[in-house]
Amino acid sequence: MRMRAFAAMACAAAALSLVGTGTGTATADAVNPGDYMIGDTVYFNAGPAQCSIKSDGTTGCDIAPGIAKWLNIIPVTDLAIDVPFLPAHPTFGVFGHYGRADANTLPQGDGYGSTITYAGATCSGGGRGAIQCTAKGHSFNFGWSGTTTT
Template identity: 40%
Template sequence: MNRIVRKIAGVAAAVAVAPVMLAATAQAESGPVFFSVGSMNCAIYDNGTFGCDLGSPTRLQYSFLPFLLTVNEIVIDQPFLPAHPTFDPGTPYTLPGGNPPLRDVKTGDGQWGSYIEYAGARCESGFHGSFSCQSKGRSFTSWSGTISA
């Protein structure tokens, strides 16, 4: 009988602690995660929206346009739009003093370098200094001074 009481007490304790553990996990995944890759300062928000301040004007190419655009910022914020520039004042994806390197906030290591997965988005360092991000069914890759979306 004493053994059954201990089991019931153990189950009750686990049930009582579960909401606290789940709340701690939910708090850990709230708010933006900031990081940098090369001269890009980026942020992933808890709704999967992703953006980067590019550091200097960068060429953006789309397969459906016959010309390149020059942009200072790129975002993935809507599932029905490709990665696209925005024209926010200032640098909304950069913390004062700069963002920590991707390797300092990474959630894992891939074949070519660090990656972060957060809120359904994944960004990773790639082969020969490339960098790619995907979220909301959209993606872009930056390599050799050009972003392809």
């Protein structure tokens, strides 16, 4: 009897994972990267950051002071994904700025912000004070809930 109950629960779990729970999830609105292009780089502002995605997928954000902490210890004012063999990291301004003050701001969308994709990189932001970028197999995010890099 126990084996039947276990098998029934396993089948139910598999069915739910294939079908979903039906609760739905909120998503950010996609924007056209061409609207943010200057030269061969996409520049955008979102919340407390000015960010860019270069044509090679290099992604980075200049962040207002007091927002992000690398390893949840060291205050940083930038984060970047610039080479595939390193996780997202601060550059401490060594390579200059990533953003432009005159760049277009990502729209707020439905409260979850917007997503921009270019050169294999994707960034979401503008909603609820958080920004998340993925590129070259790594990611970073920062905002009211803390900072994470992978």
